[in-house]
Amino acid sequence: MSCIFFHRxxxxxxxxxxxxxxxxxxxxxxxxxxxxxxLEHRLEDAGYGVGxxxxxxxxxxxxxxxxxxxxxxxxxxxxxxxxxxxFGKVADSLEKGTENEDEYMISEKxxxxxxxxxxxxxxxxxxxxxxxxxxxxxxxxxxxxPARVTAHFVPVEGQPRPRTTILIKFTEEVLQxxxxxx
Amino acid sequence: MIVCVAVVGQQNNPLFIQSFxxxxxxxxxxxxxHCSLDVIEEKVTNPKKTGTTMNETFLGLLYPTEDYKVYGYxxxxxxxxxxxxxxxxxxxxxxxxxxxxxxxxxVDAASNPFHVPGKRIISxxxxxxxxxxxxxxxxxxx
Numbered sequence: 001m002s003c004i005f006f007h008r009x010x011x012x013x014x015x016x017x018x019x020x021x022x023x024x025x026x027x028x029x030x031x032x033x034x035x036x037x038x039l040e041h042r043l044e045d046a047g048y049g050v051g052x053x054x055x056x057x058x059x060x061x062x063x064x065x066x067x068x069x070x071x072x073x074x075x076x077x078x079x080x081x082x083x084x085x086x087f088g089k090v091a092d093s094l095e096k097g098t099e100n101e102d103e104y105m106i107s108e109k110x111x112x113x114x115x116x117x118x119x120x121x122x123x124x125x126x127x128x129x130x131x132x133x134x135x136x137x138x139x140x141x142x143x144x145x146p147a148r149v150t151a152h153f154v155p156v157e158g159q160p161r162p163r164t165t166i167l168i169k170f171t172e173e174v175l176q177x178x179x180x181x182x
Numbered sequence: 183m184i185v186c187v188a189v190v191g192q193q194n195n196p197l198f199i200q201s202f203x204x205x206x207x208x209x210x211x212x213x214x215x216h217c218s219l220d221v222i223e224e225k226v227t228n229p230k231k232t233g234t235t236m237n238e239t240f241l242g243l244l245y246p247t248e249d250y251k252v253y254g255y256x257x258x259x260x261x262x263x264x265x266x267x268x269x270x271x272x273x274x275x276x277x278x279x280x281x282x283x284x285x286x287x288x289v290d291a292a293s294n295p296f297h298v299p300g301k302r303i304i305s306x307x308x309x310x311x312x313x314x315x316x317x318x319x320x321x322x323x324x
Contacts, residue, residue, distance in 0.1 A: 052259075053293045059258040060289045067239060067258045142259045142299075 019116045026117070026128060036126045044134035044149075051138020058085055071170070071178045074143050078136055079106055086135070087112045092163075102175050106136070106166045107154070114164065127151045129164045136166055146171045184316045185250065186211040186266040189288060191300055192259065194219050198303040202316055215264050218244045218252045222262055225254075240278055255281040263288070280319050287311040 029042045059067075062081055068074040075094060083091040083106075097103030111129045119126055129151030137149040148169045153162040188211075189198040201211050221244040241254035244264075251272065255263040263284055265277065291297060291308040 049295070049299075052299050055259060056257070056289045056292045060285050067256070144260060 015112075022113055022128075022131070023116070025131075036123055040126065040130040043128065043130040044137065047131040047134020047136075048138040048141075051135040051140075052142045053138075054082065054085070054135065055139045055142040058082065068143055070181065071145065071174065074140065074145055075104055075168075078139055082136075082139060097167075100169075102170045102172075104168045104170075106168070107163055108166075109159075109163050110161065111151075111164045125153065127153055127164065129166065133166055136168065140168070145174050147174070183269060184265060184267045184319055186215070186264075187284070187312060187316065188215045188264040188266075189303065190215065190219060190262040190264065192261065193300075195300070196302070197261070198308070198312075200309065200312060202313075211266060214247070214250060214252060214266055218254060218264055219262070221245055221252075222254050222256065226256065240281060242274075253277050253281075255285070257285065257288075261288070276319065280315065283315045284312065287315065 029039055033039045058081055068077055079094045080090045091106045092109055093107045095105045111132055113131055114128055117128050133149040133151040140147045150167050152165050154165045155162040185203050186201045191197045201208055225241055239256055241256055244252045244254045250266050253265040287308055291303050291305050
C-alpha cells in the first residue's frame with residue numbers, strides 16, 4: 001500500500017498516484033460488501049497494516065531511543081510525527097473529549113484521502129477517512145494502547161464542507177495503567 | 183564471536199532465530215533465548231531497581247553464563263532483539279551500533295506487505311542482511 005510520505009531527502013509520492021490507488025481500493029471493496037459498516041471495516045483493516053508498519057518505521061527513524069508509555073506522549077506522536085510523515089503537516093487539532101475520560105479527537109479540515117472523494121447521499125454518514133482511522137488504530141495498538149478509532153464528519157458553521165474528526169476511544173486497561181503511572 | 187541472534191515478538195513468540203556456529207546446538211540457543219526473556223520482563227517492569235530508565239530501548243547485558251553473554255534490546259512495539267556472544271571483551275558501543283543496524287533490517291522486513299505481524303519472518307533478504315551485520319560485528323570502524 002502506498003501512502004504519501006516525505007523522507008528526509010524529500011522523496012515524494014505523487015498525490016495523483018495515491019488518489020487513483022485509493023479510489024480503486026474503495027471501489028474494489030464496494031463491490032464485495034453488503035452494507036456501509038462492512039465497507040468502513042474493510043478500509044479500517046487496510047489502514048491497520050499500514051499503521052503497524054509506519055510505527056516501526058517512524059520509531060526507528062525519528063524517535064531515537066525513546067519508547068512512549070504515557071497517553072499524552074503517544075497522542076502527540078500521532079498528532080505531529082505520524083501526520084507529518086503521512087500528509088506533510090501536523091494535524092489541525094488534538095482535543096480531549098468533554099463527556100468521557102477515555103475519548104480524544106484529532107481533527108482535520110480536509111483529510112488528504114478525502115480530497116477527491118464525494119460521498120453520495122444514499123450512503124449516509126460514510127467517511128473514507130476510515131482508512132486513516134485504521135492507520136491510527138494500527139499505531140496505537142502496536143504501541144500498547146488498544147483503542148477504538150473511528151472517523152466522523154463534523155459540520156462547521158460558516159464552512160461549506162464539514163471537517164473530519166478522528167475519534168479515539170481508549171480501552172479500560174489503558175486508562176487504569178495511565179492512572180497508575182501518574 | 184556472535185553465536186546467535188533472535189527476534190521475539192510481543193507475546194514472547196519467536197519470530198526469527200539464527201545461529202552462527204557449525205554445531206547443532208540450536209536447541210541450546212532456544213533455551214538461552216527463552217531464559218533471557220524473563221530477565222527482559224524483570225527489567226521492563228522494575229525500572230528503578232535495575233537502573234535503566236523506563237523508555238530506553240537498549241537494555242544492555244542481560245545475564246552472563248560461563249560461556250555466553252546475552253544482550254537485549256526492546257523496540258517501541260515490544261519486539262525484543264537478543265544477541266548471544268562468546269566474546270569476553272565486547273564494547274558497549276559495538277553492541278549498540280549492532281542493534282541499531284539490526285533494527286533497521288527488522289523495520290525493512292516488517293514493511294514487507296506480505297509479512298504478517300506476529301508470524302515468523304521468512305524473508306531471505308532479511309536473513310542475508312543479518313548475516314552481513316553479524317560478520318562485520320566487532321570489526322573496528324574508523
